[in-house]
Structure formats: structure tokens, C-alpha cells
Amino acid sequence: MRWTQTFMPTLRETPADAEIISHKLLLRAGIARKLTGGLYTFLPAGVRVLRKIETIVREEMNRAGALEVLMPALQPPEIWQRSGRYDTASEVFFRVKDRARKEWILGPTHEEVITTMVADELNSYRQFPRNFYQIQTKFRDEIRPRFGLMRAKEFIMKDAYSFDCTDEAAQTSYQKMYDAYSRIFKRCGLQAIPVEADTGVMGGKFSHEFVVPAESGEDEVVYSEGGRYAANVEKAACKPFEPIGTEADAALPIERFATPGVGTIDDLTCEPFGVPAWRQIKTLVYVVESKPILVLLRGDHSLNEAKLTGVLGTAKFRPATADEILELLKAHPGSLGAVGVAHVPVYADEALRNCRGMVTGANEDGWHLRHVVTDRDLSVGRWADLRTVRAGDLCPVTGEPLKLRRAIEVGHVFKLGTKYSIALNALFLDESGKQQPAFMGCYGIGITRTLQAVIEQCHDQDGILWPATIAPYTVCITPLSADPNSQVMQVAEQIYAELGASGVEVLMDDRNERPGVKFKDADLIGFPIRVGIGEKSLANGNVEVKRRGGALTAVKVGEATCAVRELLKGCLANLNLP
RNA sequence: CGGGACGUAGCGUAGCCUGGUAGCGCGUCUGAAUGGGGUUCAGAAGGUCGUGAGUUCAAUUCUCACCGUCCCGACCA
Known part of the structure; x- marks a missing residue:
């Protein structure tokens, strides 16, 4: 792709309504634009990142044996009445009416829909286990949308739902998703840690959140230094206290x-x-x-x-x-x-x-x-146990003092049990011909939130540092002249063609801009690798190859493509991909 | 929903206290010079001053209401 042919509007100044760094960079780097509070348009570079995250999620879900489906965003209230959540979850609903003035709900989540489908389709133990997932837009009437994509009225989520015949089998399904999540976040270049979590209004018994430590996060996480214990503060326990008095x-x-x-x-x-x-x-x-x-x-x-x-x-x-x-x-x-x-x-x-x-x-x-x-x-x-754990309380596992930090929730896995399958009649016949409710699990990843969490975690004073696996482009070529007849541009074109032919996602900055502008923009958007081509180094037969945040290396023109691919390997190796 | 701040050109802002129809920087357009980290010069376009009402000869400025945005809290799958 050529810069002049795409649309990546960078901003020199930060829009006044952005508070946290990832929100600022999101806007400045031309990833997204606000329509209104809690609603954002993804620009081309943003869409590319989203699609890459989604691809990683799909690959890992498929690897774990989950099957992709696509459910309606618009849902009938009746299924929510049957699950009992029409009342308990009603504040988050966006409601709409059709021409017959019947009420509909823009889906905040899809347990009811999938369970209804499974109730109709899965009748025998022979058809289990199953895990269905989708990548879908969710709608939630948040009390206070904030921090850009972090908490929005509308957001993209991957949600998966597992159905098993027994509690033990459900535990296996849960573990598969837990493992898949670890791989997904690692591949996204995100250091997300699993913490024990409260199940809240979702119901169920057992749950982990995957969180990204960040000061701007809305979660509070309790952990022990050695990593043996980590929990959301809502869930966290500590070593019992000695009784007071004699x-x-x-x-x-x-x-x-x-x-x-x-x-x-x-x-x-x-x-x-x-x-x-x-x-x-x-x-x-x-x-x-x-x-x-x-x-x-x-x-x-x-x-x-x-x-x-x-x-x-x-x-x-x-x-x-x-x-x-x-x-x-x-x-x-x-x-x-x-x-x-x-x-x-x-x-x-x-x-x-x-x-x-x-x-x-x-x-x-x-x-x-x-x-x-x-x-x-x-x-x-x-x-x-009714008390809130504090920093300094003793770890229930190791006995060492617990620490507290803020974090962004990017994924959540729940073991649900039979709450929804009983309510929505998702029953099957077991080996002895007895009717049983399916054991469920549900598993969410905030795709759009993950995108912003990566920015929150991967940036420096100049801009974003995209992990190579999800960068909008992995390589940016920066010719310091835009004149098509210049030697600089001709070399740039040659390297651009070579990299493209070898399957590298490369962007050519063909704008007629000052070098400073091009460098600043490349740093701001955060391409993992930049190839600089200018008269000075070209005089020695060299171009410059640079990792975002790293040092310049001069390489011979003929070796540029090779050098870039080596650097790219290095970027990927640094991610410790599973 | 409670508390606070804010709303002036695409973005960032000044002016408001003390009323006289708007200024700056960035960006955009034209031209020229420049060309290795947001260059320089000259010119230009772009504004219902959030909306509505009130006070006044006159309102961006004062008053009220509404709308919207952001922050804190409450709340929240």
C-alpha cells in the first residue's frame, strides 16, 4: 500500500477529550475517530489491526475445536424473560421497537440466543461436547462510556459458549479456552495475566479474567509477587487473620x-x-x-x-x-x-x-x-468472607504480603453450570436415556478493547509500538524524496516490490513531505520496521533499516529485503510466540 | 443519578471578569525557497462563538433553561 492511496490522518495535537495515553494515540495515529461518546469509526489502519486480532482469535478458537457461528445482534426480549435476566440485566439493554411497536433488544451478550439454538439442535449426549463462538458487535447502555474504546456503547467481542454432558467435561472445555486465551494474548503481543474473578450477575461458579496491568484500568487486581496467586479484588481472599484478644x-x-x-x-x-x-x-x-x-x-x-x-x-x-x-x-x-x-x-x-x-x-x-x-x-x-482484601494482607497460597494494582480486563472465562440450559431447556438424553441439562461455559474477549489495551501497554513518547503480529503494516518504507524519477524513489520502489512479493505487509510513504514529518508519523503510528532511503546513505550504496524504538542499521541496497526479513524474525522471536 | 469542569474554524486554544459581531498556533489551499526528525517566507479560504429564551440600543461576553463532551463518584456481565 502507498500512503497517498490510503487514509491515515495523523494528528499533531491531541484532541481535548482524550485522557489516557492509548485513547490519545488511537486518535493521533489515525486508528479511529469518535462519532459521539462511546461510538467510534475505525479508519483503515484501525480496521487492519482489528482484522489481525480477529484472525488470531479465530485461529486459536478453531485450534481449540470451537466452531464459528454468527448470531443476530437483534434479539427478542422473550428469551431474556425465560433466562430470568430480563430484569437483572435490564439497565444495559438498548431497546428498539419495530413498526408493530413490539420491543426488541440489541444484544449485550448471547447466552440466551446460543442456548436457545442448542436447545433445538442438540438432543443426544452423542452430539456433545460443542463449543460455538462468534465475533460480533455488542450493545450495552453503559452508565458512563469512557477512555475511547475501553468502555463503549457498542464494541466488538468474541464470545464463545461451550456445552458439555458433565461438570467434569465442562471443566475440560473451560481449560481449553483458558489455554487458548493465553495463546491469543501472547500472539497479540499483550502481557495479559489470568486472575481469579467474581462471576457477578453472569451467575456460575468459577471464573478467570485475563487482565492487562495498567494504571488506567478499571479493575483492581490482587497478586503475590511470585505469581502464585492473582485475583480480582472483588474475588480476592487472603490468609485468615489471627483472632483478636486473649x-x-x-x-x-x-x-x-x-x-x-x-x-x-x-x-x-x-x-x-x-x-x-x-x-x-x-x-x-x-x-x-x-x-x-x-x-x-x-x-x-x-x-x-x-x-x-x-x-x-x-x-x-x-x-x-x-x-x-x-x-x-x-x-x-x-x-x-x-x-x-x-x-x-x-x-x-x-x-x-x-x-x-x-x-x-x-x-x-x-x-x-x-x-x-x-x-x-x-x-x-x-x-x-465479606471483606475487601488490601495491599499487605497475606497471600492465601504463599503467605507473603499481597500487592494491589490496576488492570484492564480484556478477556473473561466463566464456568456457568446449568443455569441457562435449565432456564432455556437445553436438555439432552444421556447414555441411560435420562434427560439432563447441558453444562455450559462462556468465554469473552473484547476485541476492540484488546486493540486499545495493546496501545496502552506498547507505546513510548513518540507513539505506538505495534507488536509485529497485529501492526497495521509491518514495514514502512520512507523515501526521503517523492520524486518518481529520483534514484531514491527508484530504490524505494524496488525494495517495496521485493518485500511485497515476499509476503511482507509493507507501506510506502510516497507523500511529498519533509523527512521530519515522515519520521514522526512513522513513529506515531508505530510500524515495527522502517526502511529509510535517502541520498546520503545511497551514495554509499546503503539504505537504513530500523526497528521501531531501536537503532539504525545501514545495509546494502541489494540486501535490504533480506535484512528486513531478518529483523522481522527478530520482532516475532521477541514475542515468544506459542 | 450525585459532584466538578468545559463547549469559539478540521485540531489545539485566546477573548468573556469589565457587553460594541472574533484573534493566535497547527492543519488545509496557492506560489516560492528548502529537503535526514513536525523547515521558512508570501498570500488565501474556512466561524449559526453548542441550542433556545431573557436582559440590553447592542450579547461570544451577563441571566436562565436545554443539549453535548470530559473527569470523579455511585452503578455495571
Whole structure:
């Protein structure tokens, strides 16, 4: 391709609405343009990158035995009603009406569609296992689209759905996808790491996210230095805490003491009380589907609502209002406690088990209780891991201090179980002629998000550093004259033809621009290899070959093609391709 | 949905406080010189100042409403 024949509008300045580096470069390098918030047009260079990522995804999905299908983007609400997600997922729907004023949904995901298809088509255990995938545009009414392609109203996703006869077989399918994902991201030049994840509203039992560490990421990931443990903070657990207090503490009876003006955990840590936060019991009031509950944590710990969702089995809860709390416990936040509370279900975090000498609110403003023994004085209905892991907590696997960092989620694999197959009647007859629901898994990769995540991870101050596997062009030829009759251009044409003939995706910068402009643009877009051809080096019979971010090497004109292919090999070798 | 910022040419911005119909840089077009890291000079085109209402002799400027964008939070498969 010749630069003048394609359309790669680079921007010298950054559009004001771009915040993170990948968003800025996306626009500056002419990969995409914004139509409006959360909606982008991919320009030719962007489409080339997208197609390359998609090709890698297809190859790896096919290798793993998945079969490509293409489902409708437009979906009937009825299948969502049958799965039960018409209500739980309703906020993300884009709804449209046809001329008969019937409602339709622009698909945010496709579990319902594929399961309906499988329910019709797969009836015998002999037809399993199956894994269907597609690369499709998804529509989600995001609360806040942001960061360019990272969180958009419309985006391209690869989604796959596996169907197995048994839970064990489903585990095998899950593992295949897990392995395929590792290969896919590696081939895209992306350092994506698998972390244990919460299943959220998707339902199911078991899940990993593939994340790209980045400050701009919206996920928070907990990990141990050696890599033995990594989890989304929503899911992350840590080594159990030692119980607070001593046998002597346990012998003391509860004692009420005045705490005028104390409204927070922090207040109580100050003089004259001097009660460290870890000796306090934090009492939270939540309303779950209109019924109140108490949630107890150590004073220095904080609640993880994702974990609470799992324990409660529903996401329909919210913190109680001040009025609701006053009515329920006859006290304001700051003096709340669970001692003697029998009329409200109490959920307590595991870290509070067997703690002695604790302090908690007395359910009377300005009063607290000391010498509380959790197992003696509280009627806990359910002990569970409810706390949010913090940096410095000990790793549940290795015992070393955990670290925390932000990351971009680019892929997610779920083991779903039979939730959708039962709801949508995806049943089959097993060997004994018994009807069974299929065991499902679902597996997503954000294609457009992956593209931007690569930019976020692979760039320098001059622009993008595309991995050779997904670069819009792998080689850019930069003749420093655009005059077709010049020796410079003639040599450029010759190398262009040779590289093209040998199957290299090469771009010829035939624009009549100053050298500086061409160099800047090539760096900005980030072609892995650039061939510079100018009078000076040509006088010695040389052209210059340069890896993006690397050093110039002079090579003889006749050896240029060979040298480029060697460099390209080096680029690919650096990716440690599977 | 709550909080904040912003909306002036394709892009980045000044002007607004203190009202008198708009300026700069980049880009674009023409010409010339130049030609190894966004070169220089000369000329030119390009604006419903987000939309609507109000105040005023007069509104980009002041007031209100709406729309849109971005950020933080809440929320989120």
C-alpha cells in the first residue's frame, strides 16, 4: 500500500477529550475517530489491526475445536424473560421497537440466543461436547462510556459458549479456552495475566479474567509477587487473620461505657478512648430486597459488596438510610452494634470469629460496649468472607504480603453450570436415556478493547509500538524524496516490490513531505520496521533499516529485503510466540 | 443519578471578569525557497462563538433553561 492511496490522518495535537495515553494515540495515529461518546469509526489502519486480532482469535478458537457461528445482534426480549435476566440485566439493554411497536433488544451478550439454538439442535449426549463462538458487535447502555474504546456503547467481542454432558467435561472445555486465551494474548503481543474473578450477575461458579496491568484500568487486581496467586479484588481472599484478644479478655463481662460525640471508628481510636480500629466491630446495615440485615466487620476492614452478593445470592441490596437505621436499631450510625440484636439477620466476616475484648456500639447514641466476645455475645446467622482484601494482607497460597494494582480486563472465562440450559431447556438424553441439562461455559474477549489495551501497554513518547503480529503494516518504507524519477524513489520502489512479493505487509510513504514529518508519523503510528532511503546513505550504496524504538542499521541496497526479513524474525522471536 | 469542569474554524486554544459581531498556533489551499526528525517566507479560504429564551440600543461576553463532551463518584456481565 502507498500512503497517498490510503487514509491515515495523523494528528499533531491531541484532541481535548482524550485522557489516557492509548485513547490519545488511537486518535493521533489515525486508528479511529469518535462519532459521539462511546461510538467510534475505525479508519483503515484501525480496521487492519482489528482484522489481525480477529484472525488470531479465530485461529486459536478453531485450534481449540470451537466452531464459528454468527448470531443476530437483534434479539427478542422473550428469551431474556425465560433466562430470568430480563430484569437483572435490564439497565444495559438498548431497546428498539419495530413498526408493530413490539420491543426488541440489541444484544449485550448471547447466552440466551446460543442456548436457545442448542436447545433445538442438540438432543443426544452423542452430539456433545460443542463449543460455538462468534465475533460480533455488542450493545450495552453503559452508565458512563469512557477512555475511547475501553468502555463503549457498542464494541466488538468474541464470545464463545461451550456445552458439555458433565461438570467434569465442562471443566475440560473451560481449560481449553483458558489455554487458548493465553495463546491469543501472547500472539497479540499483550502481557495479559489470568486472575481469579467474581462471576457477578453472569451467575456460575468459577471464573478467570485475563487482565492487562495498567494504571488506567478499571479493575483492581490482587497478586503475590511470585505469581502464585492473582485475583480480582472483588474475588480476592487472603490468609485468615489471627483472632483478636486473649483468654483473659474472654473472661471479662460486657461493659457499657460513655462515648459522647463519637460518630466514627476513627473517633473511637482517639483519646480518651484509644481503641484501635482492629479492636472495634464495624456494624453496617443493608436492605436486601426490602428486608434489613446487619453486616459486621473488623473496624479496620471494609466490606466487599461483590462477596456480599455471593453470600446473599442476590445483587438487590443497598445500604440502609439513616432513617431506616434509626427505626431498626434506635441509634445513629456511629453507635451501632449487634449485641443483643435478635430481630435482624446478622452476617459477620470470618476475621471476627473468636475475637475477644472487642468494642462495638451499644445501639444508643453516645454509648459503646467493651469486652465483647464475638462468639459469646453476638448471634451471628452466617459467617462468611465479606471483606475487601488490601495491599499487605497475606497471600492465601504463599503467605507473603499481597500487592494491589490496576488492570484492564480484556478477556473473561466463566464456568456457568446449568443455569441457562435449565432456564432455556437445553436438555439432552444421556447414555441411560435420562434427560439432563447441558453444562455450559462462556468465554469473552473484547476485541476492540484488546486493540486499545495493546496501545496502552506498547507505546513510548513518540507513539505506538505495534507488536509485529497485529501492526497495521509491518514495514514502512520512507523515501526521503517523492520524486518518481529520483534514484531514491527508484530504490524505494524496488525494495517495496521485493518485500511485497515476499509476503511482507509493507507501506510506502510516497507523500511529498519533509523527512521530519515522515519520521514522526512513522513513529506515531508505530510500524515495527522502517526502511529509510535517502541520498546520503545511497551514495554509499546503503539504505537504513530500523526497528521501531531501536537503532539504525545501514545495509546494502541489494540486501535490504533480506535484512528486513531478518529483523522481522527478530520482532516475532521477541514475542515468544506459542 | 450525585459532584466538578468545559463547549469559539478540521485540531489545539485566546477573548468573556469589565457587553460594541472574533484573534493566535497547527492543519488545509496557492506560489516560492528548502529537503535526514513536525523547515521558512508570501498570500488565501474556512466561524449559526453548542441550542433556545431573557436582559440590553447592542450579547461570544451577563441571566436562565436545554443539549453535548470530559473527569470523579455511585452503578455495571
